[in-house]
Structures are given as structure tokens and as C-alpha cells.
Amino acid sequence: METFGARLHRAVAERGPLCVGIDPHPQLLARWGLPDDVEGLDRFARTVVDALGDRVAVVKPQSAFFERFGARGVGILESTIRQLRDCGSLVLLDVKRGDIGSTVRAYASAYLDPSSPLYVDAITASPYLGVGSLAPMFELAAEHGGGVFVLALTSNPEGAAVQHARGADGRTVAQTVIDEISQLNAGAEPLGSFGLVVGATIGETGHDLSRVGGPLLAPGLGAQGATAADLRAVFGASLPAVLPSYSREVLGAGADVAALRAAAERVLADCRAVVPAR
Numbered sequence: 001m002e003t004f005g006a007r008l009h010r011a012v013a014e015r016g017p018l019c020v021g022i023d024p025h026p027q028l029l030a031r032w033g034l035p036d037d038v039e040g041l042d043r044f045a046r047t048v049v050d051a052l053g054d055r056v057a058v059v060k061p062q063s064a065f066f067e068r069f070g071a072r073g074v075g076i077l078e079s080t081i082r083q084l085r086d087c088g089s090l091v092l093l094d095v096k097r098g099d100i101g102s103t104v105r106a107y108a109s110a111y112l113d114p115s116s117p118l119y120v121d122a123i124t125a126s127p128y129l130g131v132g133s134l135a136p137m138f139e140l141a142a143e144h145g146g147g148v149f150v151l152a153l154t155s156n157p158e159g160a161a162v163q164h165a166r167g168a169d170g171r172t173v174a175q176t177v178i179d180e181i182s183q184l185n186a187g188a189e190p191l192g193s194f195g196l197v198v199g200a201t202i203g204e205t206g207h208d209l210s211r212v213g214g215p216l217l218a219p220g221l222g223a224q225g226a227t228a229a230d231l232r233a234v235f236g237a238s239l240p241a242v243l244p245s246y247s248r249e250v251l252g253a254g255a256d257v258a259a260l261r262a263a264a265e266r267v268l269a270d271c272r273a274v275v276p277a278r
């Protein structure tokens with residue numbers, strides 16, 4: 001079985017270092033001339049899949065915008081995931097799950113067990129109940145070739161107050177998360193399956209990402225103000241592991257398939273200029 005890290009490494013080599021989010025904000029639905037209901041959600045998601053599913057390495061549906069419509073919205077999330085997988089893009093579901101270990105096991109079966117209707121290649125997870133509480137997720141991901149991206153240094157301005165706080169050993173909370181995830185990836189080639197979320201907006205913070213060994217998802221580009229050039233200061237020598245992620249910057253170009261493709265090509269060119277091939 002091929003690991004998620006190996007599959008991601010290949011997808012990026014073939015399609016380029018880019019993740020595009022599917023975030024059907026009410027404002028975007030309106031801008032695309034779609035109603036703010038399940039039919040609008042369905043047409044929005046299908047258009048993104050048609051435009052990008054066969055060319056972008058990773059597509060990241062934001063679960064919240066589907067959950068907003070209840071069971072029917074989650075049904076559309078299920079079919080969007082299926083369509084994306086059929087088109088060959090890796091699906092990273094942005095759900096930021098985290099809980100006590102026994103509940104984390106249930107989240108893991110919901111997203112990382114191939115028999116689940118919401119099965120995806122990778123998910124995002126929150127470490128604030130302790131990285132160790134996510135162990136059942138890491139175990140199921142490893143068993144089925146899946147991946148987990150754990151929040152470390154998020155792109156929002158409120159994140160630093162928690163993530164830069166220091167523990168008794170002098171390390172920041174974020175560095176503790178970084179170090180624990182690095183251990184999970186030890187020895188993995190060409191890339192580990194356990195990633196971190198590090199916002200493109202955060203600037204140089206002095207955190208050491210040199211031993212992560214897994215992918216570094218970088219949201220915050222475009223709508224939140226960061227540019228591809230900002231990745232240099234945030235990631236330094238770790239740039240080859242960076243997976244830049246854009247949602248509104250690309251989605252704002254819709255509702256036309258050609259316009260979405262052009263927007264994705266434009267941001268991919270920006271990213272290629274900064275993120276060296278691994």
C-alpha cells in the first residue's frame with residue numbers, strides 16, 4: 001500500500017505544489033449567481049470539481065460550508081469527495097477534528113476508513129487536547145495510507161496567543177506540536193504522511209520546522225493577505241515541503257470553469273516561482 005506521503009509527493013510532482021479549497025461562502029454563492037441553498041451548494045461544488053479536479057494536486061473541501069446545510073449538505077460533501085477522487089486529485093477534508101482519544105477513534109473511522117461514505121485521503125486535526133489524543137487518527141491513517149495535517153501555527157491573528165505560549169521546558173506550544181509530528185515521520189521517504197498547518201501570514205517566528213519530514217500546508221494566501229513571496233520568510237529552508245493553499249482567491253474568479261482554471265494556473269505559477277521541486 002502506498003502511503004499518503006508518497007501519493008502526495010507524486011501528485012505534487014505531476015500537478016505542481018497547489019491545494020485549492022472548496023469554501024462555498026454565502027457571498028461567493030451570491031457572486032456566482034447561485035442561491036444560498038443546497039442546490040446552489042451542489043452547483044458550486046460540481047463546478048469546482050469540473051474545473052480543477054483533473055489538474056490540481058490537492059483539493060480541500062471546507063466541511064463547515066457543507067455542514068451548514070445539514071444532512072443534505074453533508075450528502076453533497078460525500079458526492080463532491082467521490083467526484084474529486086474519480087478525477088484523480090487528492091482530497092484533504094478541512095474538518096479540524098480533535099477530542100479525547102476514544103472519540104478521536106470515531107472521527108478517524110468517519111474520515112480515514114475506506115469503508116466510510118466520507119472517506120478522504122487526509123484530514124486536518126486540532127492538537128489542543130494533546131497531540132497524543134490524536135493517536136487513533138494517526139494509527140488508522142497509517143493502516144490505510146491516509147494523512148493527517150495537525151494545526152501548529154495557524155494563519156489567523158488570534159492563534160499566536162495560544163501557539164506561541166511557552167511550556168515548562170521553554171518550548172512554545174507550536175514547537176511541541178511540530179516536534180511530536182516530526183517524530184511520527186521519522187525515516188519516511190520520500191515524504192511523511194503526517195503534516196502540519198502553518199499559515200502563510202505569520203512571518204518569521206523562529207520555529208524550527210527542519211525535522212518535520214512531512215508536508216506543510218500553508219493557508220492564508222490571497223484573501224487573508226499573504227502572497228507566495230511571503231512563504232520564503234515563514235518556511236526558509238523548509239520550502240520544498242510546503243503545499244500552498246488558496247480558497248477565495250481562486251473561487252472568486254468563478255462561476256466559469258475557464259476562469260477558475262485560469263485563476264488556479266496563475267496562483268500555481270506564483271507558487272512554482274517560490275516552492276522548489278522536491
Ligand SMILES: O=c1ccn([C@@H]2O[C@H](COP(=O)(O)O)[C@@H](O)[C@H]2O)c(=O)[nH]1
Nearest residue numbers: 062154155199219220223224246247248
Ligand atoms: O490556519 C488555518 C487553518 C485553516 N484555514 C482554512 O483554510 C481556508 C482558507 O481560505 P481562504 O479563502 O484562502 O482564506 C479556510 O477553509 C480556512 O478555514 C485557514 O485559513 N487557516
